[in-house]
Amino acid sequence: MAKAFEIKFDGGSEMRGMATRIKSAIRPAAQAGAQVLYEEAKARVQISDEAHIFAGTQYAKTGQTYTFQPGSLRKAIYQVYSKDSSTQERAVYHVAWNHDNKSANSVPYGFMVEFGYMMTRKRYIGKNGKWYTSKEKLPSPKRVPARPFLGPANDARGQYAVEAAATKFDSIVFGGVQANPDNFVSPDLNAEGVRS
Secondary structure, three states: OOOOOOOOOOHHHHHHHHHHHHHHHHHHHHHHHHHHHHHHHHHHOOOOOOOEEEOOOOHHHHOOOEEEOOOHHHHHEEEEEOOOOOOOOOOOEEEEEOOOOOOOOOOOOHHHHHHOEEEEEEEEEOOOOOEEEEEEEEEEEEEEOOOOOHHHHHHHHHHHHHHHHHHHHHHHHOOOOOOOHHHHOOOOEOOOOOEO
């Protein structure tokens, strides 16, 4: 007479545990990807040899200029979790630079570096040997080329950022084991499912 046996499987608790791990993995995974782009952008931004002067949009009216030390733009690069753009199923991080004049690390000229700009005023070398912008307009605007750092950081390391996010996600959800059915073979069964 054949022996009868019964197998019971309650996947509910395992599935609830999986759902909890997935939710807890979303934000750290997004941050891991953002970290890659943040570090690459900081590595790519150029640093001037000496302090430089920036004349903002009000320069023609007020004559106000701002002096920035070498490395100001690199120090202004940040990554931040976006509560407004994120949901329970999606975490968004922004990698950019402070440009809003609300912080000590604000660098409003970052757009000009990343995208280039149209120079509309004459420049001259002062008695101290440094460049200055005059209030006098150029006969016609001159295009100053971009020296981008964010776009090239994404181009160079974007795929790696996605891989870093996926690796972090997998490590939290699967404990470092890739989501592959071949990895879920019982320890006492061989790859064909036969008890060894």
